[in-house]
Structure formats: C-alpha cells, structure tokens
Amino acid sequence: MSESNAFRLTRRHFLGTVAGGIALMAAGPSFAQSKTLQVLSHRVHQTSLGEGDKDLLADWKQDHDTDVVFTTLDSNPLMDRLFREASLAQTDFSVGYMVDNRPTSDNAKLFESLQEYQDKDPIEAFDDIAAGLVRGMTIDGRLIGIPVRTATQGLFYNEELLAEAGFDAPPTTLEELVAQTIAISEHGKATGMILASDLAVFPVMFARAFGGDFINSDFELLPDPAAMESALTVLADMFQKGALPRSYATNKGEELLTWMQQGRAAFCVLPFARAAQLNDPAVSNYAGKIKAIGFPISETLKGKAEMSAVVEAWAMTIPANAVDKDLAWQFIKEVSSKKNTLGMALNGNGPARVSTFLEPELTAKNALAEIESQVLSNARGAFPPFAEAARAQQIFIEEVQLAVLGRKSPQDAVAAMQTRIQPLLPA
Amino acid sequence: MRAERILVNAGKTLAVLLLLVWSLFPIVFIITSSFKPGREIFAVPPQWLFEPTFDHYITLWQRWAVFFHGLLNSTIVTIGAAALAVVASTCAGYVYSRYSSRWLGASLLSLIAIRLIPPIVVTLPLFPIVNNLGLADTHFILSVLYATFFVSLGTVLMRTFVDQIPRELDEAASMDGATLPVILWRIIMPLAAPGIIAVAVFVVVFAWNEFLFAFIFTSTKAKTAPLVISEMIGSIEGVDWGVLFAASTIQLLPVLIFVMLMNRYLVAGLTAGATKG
Numbered sequence: 163m164s165e166s167n168a169f170r171l172t173r174r175h176f177l178g179t180v181a182g183g184i185a186l187m188a189a190g191p192s193f194a195q196s197k198t199l200q201v202l203s204h205r206v207h208q209t210s211l212g213e214g215d216k217d218l219l220a221d222w223k224q225d226h227d228t229d230v231v232f233t234t235l236d237s238n239p240l241m242d243r244l245f246r247e248a249s250l251a252q253t254d255f256s257v258g259y260m261v262d263n264r265p266t267s268d269n270a271k272l273f274e275s276l277q278e279y280q281d282k283d284p285i286e287a288f289d290d291i292a293a294g295l296v297r298g299m300t301i302d303g304r305l306i307g308i309p310v311r312t313a314t315q316g317l318f319y320n321e322e323l324l325a326e327a328g329f330d331a332p333p334t335t336l337e338e339l340v341a342q343t344i345a346i347s348e349h350g351k352a353t354g355m356i357l358a359s360d361l362a363v364f365p366v367m368f369a370r371a372f373g374g375d376f377i378n379s380d381f382e383l384l385p386d387p388a389a390m391e392s393a394l395t396v397l398a399d400m401f402q403k404g405a406l407p408r409s410y411a412t413n414k415g416e417e418l419l420t421w422m423q424q425g426r427a428a429f430c431v432l433p434f435a436r437a438a439q440l441n442d443p444a445v446s447n448y449a450g451k452i453k454a455i456g457f458p459i460s461e462t463l464k465g466k467a468e469m470s471a472v473v474e475a476w477a478m479t480i481p482a483n484a485v486d487k488d489l490a491w492q493f494i495k496e497v498s499s500k501k502n503t504l505g506m507a508l509n510g511n512g513p514a515r516v517s518t519f520l521e522p523e524l525t526a527k528n529a530l531a532e533i534e535s536q537v538l539s540n541a542r543g544a545f546p547p548f549a550e551a552a553r554a555q556q557i558f559i560e561e562v563q564l565a566v567l568g569r570k571s572p573q574d575a576v577a578a579m580q581t582r583i584q585p586l587l588p589a
Numbered sequence: 590m591r592a593e594r595i596l597v598n599a600g601k602t603l604a605v606l607l608l609l610v611w612s613l614f615p616i617v618f619i620i621t622s623s624f625k626p627g628r629e630i631f632a633v634p635p636q637w638l639f640e641p642t643f644d645h646y647i648t649l650w651q652r653w654a655v656f657f658h659g660l661l662n663s664t665i666v667t668i669g670a671a672a673l674a675v676v677a678s679t680c681a682g683y684v685y686s687r688y689s690s691r692w693l694g695a696s697l698l699s700l701i702a703i704r705l706i707p708p709i710v711v712t713l714p715l716f717p718i719v720n721n722l723g724l725a726d727t728h729f730i731l732s733v734l735y736a737t738f739f740v741s742l743g744t745v746l747m748r749t750f751v752d753q754i755p756r757e758l759d760e761a762a763s764m765d766g767a768t769l770p771v772i773l774w775r776i777i778m779p780l781a782a783p784g785i786i787a788v789a790v791f792v793v794v795f796a797w798n799e800f801l802f803a804f805i806f807t808s809t810k811a812k813t814a815p816l817v818i819s820e821m822i823g824s825i826e827g828v829d830w831g832v833l834f835a836a837s838t839i840q841l842l843p844v845l846i847f848v849m850l851m852n853r854y855l856v857a858g859l860t861a862g863a864t865k866g
Contacts, residue, residue, distance in 0.1 A: 200808070206826050233808040234655075235816070236823035243804075250717055254808075419827045420631045439827050444644075445627035510826075 198229045199489055202244055203259040205234040207311065207476065210511035211497070218505040222496045228489065237261060248272035248481040255481060256490035260307050262298040262475040263547045267588075270301035274480040277305045279491045285498045290515045294542060299477045307477025308494050309514035311506075313433035314473045314538045315363060316454040316530070318440060323352050323428040323448075332453070335461040336371040339429065340396055343405035346428045354405035356427035357397075358415040362555045363472045364431055365562045366544045368393035370470050372460050376558060377545040381587050387576050392460075394565040394572035401566050411563055422452060431457065433474075434534040435512055454530050456537040473541035475514065507531075550586035557582045619841065623834040630830050645831035649839075653821070656836050659814035662728065666803075666813060667796040669732030674739045674792045675785050681740065682747025682784075683777055687756065697748075700741040708738065712805050719806055726808040734806070735796040743788040750784030751777060786854035790847070797844045814840050 201208075212218045219230060233255070235243055241264050247253040249272060258273075265273075280288065291309055299307035317339070319332050324342065327349040333339035343354025357364040366376045374389020384390050400406045407413060407427070419439055421427040423446040432440075434454055443449035459469040478497065480490045496502060500515065507513040507524050512534070518524060519535035528534075545551065558579060565575035622630045624641040649656060685697055715734075724730040754777060762772050778785065803813040818840060821833045848855070 202808075204823065205820050231809055233812075234820060235804070236820050239804055239819070246716060250720055416822070416828050420830070423628070424631060424633060426633065436827055442627075445829075445831075447628055 197227055198231050199257065199486065199493055200255045201230060201232045201257045201259075201493070202240065202247065202255040203232055203234055203257075204237060204240055204476075205232075206511070207259050208232040208234055210311070210506040210509045211502070212505065212509060218502050219493075219496060222493075226489065226492060230493065244479075244481075245269055245272065248483060250483060252483050252485060253481050254485060256484040256486050257493055258479050258481055259310070259476050260299075260479045262295070262307075262309075262477065263543055263545070263551065265299065265301050265306060266547050266549050267302050268549065270304060270306050272482055273306040274482050274484075274487060275304040275306065276308060276480065276491070276494075279480075279487075280305070283491065283495065285495050286500055287515075287517075290500070290517050291498070292514055292516055292538065295475045295477070295514055298475060298543060299479075307479045308498050309475050309477045310497060310511075311476040312473055312512035312514055312538060313435060313475075314512060314534055314541050315367060315431050315457065315471050316434045316534065316537060317457045318422060318430045318432055318436070318452055318454045320352070320422065320425060320428045320448050320452050322451045323425065326351060327428075332455050333458050335458050335464055336368070336396070337461050339458055340400060340405070343400055343429055344403045347404040352425055353407045353421075353427045355400065355429040356407060356413060356418055356421040357410065357431065358413050358418055359411050359563055359566075360414050360559060362544050362558055362562075365390075365393060365397065365558070366472055367431055367457050368397060370472075371457065371463075373463050373467055377554070377583075377587070379542065379546050381546060381548065383584055383587060384576060384580060387580070390576050390579070391572045394562065394575055397562070397566045398568055398572065402568065406566070411567060423447060433512070434530045434537075435510055437528075437530055438510065454533065456533060468540045469537075471537045471541045472544045473538060474543065548586075548588045554583045554586045557586075616841065616845075619834050619837050623831065623838045625831070627829075627831045630834070645835035646839075648829070649832050649835045653817065653832065653836065655812070656814060656817045656839075659812055659817040660839070662807075662811050663797055663813040663815070665728045666731040666735065666811065667793050669728060670735035670739075670796040671789045671792045673732055673736035674743050675789055677736065677740045678743025678747045678788050679773065679778060679781065679785060681744040682749075682751050682781075683773060685744065685748040686751035687759070697745070700744055704738070704741040708801060712801060716805055725806055726810045726812075728811045730806050731796075731802060731811060731813070734802050735792060735799060739788070739792045739795065742791065746788055747781060747784050750781040754780045783854045786851050790851045790855050793847060794844055797840075 217223075222228075223230060234240075240259070241261065244255075244258040244260060245264075247255050248258070248269075260273075285291075285308065292312070295309035295312065296305065299305060299309060317332070321332075323346055324330075324332065327342070327346040329342055329345070333342050345354075346352060347354040362376060369375055369390045369392075372386075372389035372392045374384070374386035374393065376390075377383050378385050397406070401410055407421075418430050418432055419436060422430050422432075422440050423442075425447050437452070437454055440446055440452040441449045446452070457469055457471050459467065478494045480487050480494070484490055497506075498514075500517070503513050503515045503518045504521050504524060507518050507521075508527060513519060513524075516535070516539075519531045519538075525531045545555070548554075561570070561575040561579045561582075564570040565572045570578070623645055624643070625636070625639050626642050626644070629636045629639050681700075685693060719725050719730055758776050758780075759772050762776050767775065798815055799813070800815045800819065803811075803816050804819075807813065807816065814836075818833070818836050821836060822828060
C-alpha cells in the first residue's frame, strides 16, 4: 500500500467530513425568513386566496411586511397535525384551518378564544358570517374559529339522461327522486344514482328528507327512528331495483365525480362547488348538462318543514401555543373581509358570508350561487363533533350498508345503531 | 412424454404471463392514463387506443409546482439516507464480521429486534423532541430516520458480504501500513460493492416512497413528493386523475429505473452467503 493511499482518507478526515455534512444539513432552518406567518391548511384554502398577480393578500403582506407560508395537507392528516402542533409547548403555526366536525370540549382548549380579539379589533360585518357556522365553532361558550369556507351538499342530475328516460324536470320530492332513479336504471343507459358507501353524508340526507337525523346538535341519537327506517327502506329498495350500482358497498367518495362525468349515473349528491368539474369539457362527457338543485324533502313533509342539507365548514383558528397571535388575528381579519370572501368565492371557495352569495360578480360567474345560498340557510353538519365521533360514524355506515344490501332489515339496523352508538355519545 | 413436456411448458408460460399482467397492470395503467385525455381515463369500455396528450404534465407543472420541489426534497433526503445507511452498515458489518465477543453478539440481536419495532411506535414520541431540537422540517432529520431504520438490515447484509472477503487481505494491507479506514475504503468497500448496492437499493426505494415520517416531521422546506401526491388524492376539491397519474408516473420512474439498473447487484446481495457451508 502506497504512502499516498494512506493519507487519502484518515479517520480524522472521515469524521470531520461527516460532522461537517451533518452540521450543514442541520443548519438548514436558520436560512428561514425573519417575519413569516406560518399557516397550516388544506391546499384549497391556499389556492382560493390566489397566487402571484392574483394574490388577494398581496397588499396585506406588504402593509404588514409579512410573508405567509402555507403548509398544506389533506383533510384528515391536516387535523392530526393541527392538534399535534397545538399540543406542543410552542408551535410555529400561528393559524390553523379546522373543519367543523372536529372541535370538542377537550381539544378546543388548545386554541385561543377569539372573542377577545373580536372585541378589541373586530372583523368587518361579523354578523354577516352565517350564524350557524359561528355556533359550530363556539365550544363551551368559547369562539375558537372564524368560519371561512363552506361545502353545502346539493343534488346533481344529468339533464340529458333524465330527458332520455322521459323526464323533463328534476324531482321536487324524495319520492319523485326515487321513481326517477329507478326509471333511469330500467331505461338501461345509466344507473339511477351513485352514492359513496363510506360516508355518512348520504344516509343522513335521506333521513333528513323524512324529518329524521343521525345525531342532532343536542347529541340525541336518531331523534326520529322511524324516519331513519324510512330512509334505509328507500335506499334498500333503490339497491334492489338497480337504481344504486351493484358495486354500492365498495363505491368511495372519490369515484362520484367520475361516474357523473362519464354518464354512468344520472343523480349524485355532492357539494355545489363541484359543478365546475362536473361540467368541465376536458374531463366530462356531459359538460353543461349536469345541473344541481337542493336535495328534495319527502312529499309527506313538503310545505310543512324545510329540508336541512349537510354542510361542512372550515374555520381559521389560532393555536394557544402559537408564536405570533396578534399577527395571526390580523391575517384572519383580512381573509374574512367582505372583499376577500368574494375574491375567494370567485376562485371557487364556498363563502361563509351570507351576503357574498348575492354579489352580482359571483351570481354572474356561478349560476348555482342563489340555490346554494338557499340550501345553506337551513343546512347543518352531518353530526356534531364529539370524542368518539369517528367510531360512531363507522358503526352507522356499517349498519346502513347491511340494510341497503338487504342483509338486515331497516328496523334491525336502526335498533343496532341505537344499541351500539348510544354508549359512545357524550354523557 | 413430449406432449406432457409441451403442456408443462405452456402452463409455466401461462403462469409467468399471469404474474406479469398482475404485476405490470397497475404500472402500465398509471403511465398510460397519464397520457390519456381526461375524459378517456375511466371510459367504459376502456380506451386502449388513444391520442396521447401532455396536458396533465403541463397542468401538473402549472398548478402543482410544489410537487417538483417535493421531488427535489425527496432526492436530497434519499441520497442522504442512502449515504448514511451505506457508511454505517459497512462499518458495522465489518466490525461484526472481523471481531467477536458476547457483547457484539448481543448487540447484533438487539439491532434485529429494533428492526421489528413498528415505525409509528417511535415516530410520535420523537415529534416533540425533534421540534425542540429545531430539526423539524429539515432534510437532515428525514435522512437520519430513514437510514436508522435500515442500518440493522444493512449491517446484517454487509456482515455476510465482508465474511466472504478473506481476512488475509486485511492483514496484508495492515502489514503494508494501511490504517483501518484505508482498509475499509480500499479493500473492503470495492470487494463488497454488490452488498453496498443492495443496501443502497433498499434504502433508496424506502426513502423515495416513505410517507409517515415525512408527514410527521416536515412542513414546507423538506416536504417530499409522496406528501404532495397524497394531497392530490384529497377529496375536498375532487381528484384530478390525469394530473395525479402524471405525478405518480414521474414519482415512479426514477426509482423504477434505478432498481432495474441495480437489479443484478440486488440479486447478488440478497443471495450472498446463501450457499455458505
């Protein structure tokens, strides 16, 4: 072995190089900017605020000499991360977006009470933000989030498939809807309706059409069991008559758009905001022919009660352990302004302000804005948040599937829901 | 007899074909779908002949620039993890091969035992520690974590390789004045190259695709490509399948090419010592 070889790599050189490399990699975070507001959200919240020349926050950023950095994740991972960050001694995230079915008495304590901020430095026309959404983010009397986004469920229908089956208008009652789905399936070109079996939204909508519910805001389980039985009976009948696909038990939420775009189903329940994708000629075979209405109520209740559709809302929160809470409030104030609520709505965001739906700019761009506004006025979440909500939803879905597939009678399924879910509800 | 042989061969061919279809169908479907017009991706009946389009790749570039940043992060983290794992596994493999003691034997067992622990068990307790150390959202922490989970397997693999290198070579080099690092660098590493490549392949495939650690420990600066892809599957806006398949194709190709190029060494690495008496 030559002398030069012996000196090419000494232990000291080797260890020094490794230590230097590690130090260089570890030094990465020190390059971060000095005044930055870190926001934890879904990507849709970031994109609705616009980018580049269309950045709705451009002036605010300049005025506050602040860069806003979004960390985006999908819904469930986002909620996991938000609660985990909020439980640390300190978090870099000053604003976190939270969906309204997550805050409970326990985890709400991890977030600032925003009423004090609102009293000191109020959000413009706060009363204009839908009261029901504000109530949903008020936990044990503490306002922990400012609503910023809504996704209200509507009934989408393919008018061409309806016409081919002999219907010139969408249904006005649940019974008409069921009859149309069965007739369309019998016509043979498409399945009457596509529903995802892994989400509680759909059976809840059917139960509400009969005046019932899954769990109401007072944590009352199946407040009207007969209504839930009627809903399951209707769904089971639809499945048996081919108005729901044979693959019902395996249909997931992500597939609904594709089924409608391909013309494989004539009806579907989706948030109103999906109208753009359903009618996008690049991906839809029925662009311009997929319309939406509010989900119809049963004829037994028509004129006597209002249909309450399911709505999901997102709100902006400030973790109690955040580093710059005042700056976070300024951000929330700016995003919640009337101007930015409209700007976000034009970018496809479901507004939390009632007045935004009536803005001419929005109604000109979104033909469904007025219908959505009407549906939203009486909408509420699929069920209220509580610690065991995920398990309760899973059991509910399981029993619904058994009833729809004919493996259990609707009465037995409802009885099982009561027995299995009641112990999970808050005392 | 001849007819029987033909039947057996036909059966074998059919089995191989079925296996190929089973394995390749998802990959072919993803890649072809990324070039299909959006309306044809899930068309019923499926459209096997279509006019290819780069629209999804263009949309990916325009709307999901963060994905390409994620790819860069994935590359940095993967290279870092592979380098760390290879160096640590080679050094440790050498020690376990050339030295023996009761403690060394016990430590080798503990290495294997650690490998059996599900990653989630250590991940969540690490979260506050990593945050307090200011290492969250750095390439460094991901590289170290990925390497750590493969050092045990890598060490066992490298020990098998080093076992096959005659000790006389170390001794001759030592007599010539070579220090231990030089012996490792000049003698062991070149002769154990297939093993090093096998370890590197394992780490690269794992680090390139890993989701859990990246999800827990990164935010923006070190966010890897699998995290961005998971956002594309998110249900809030509806899935843009064409863009998703374009991203999956780009995510898939580098590691697929790497594994195909290294396949020869990987087989050698995995079978090392298999026939040792």
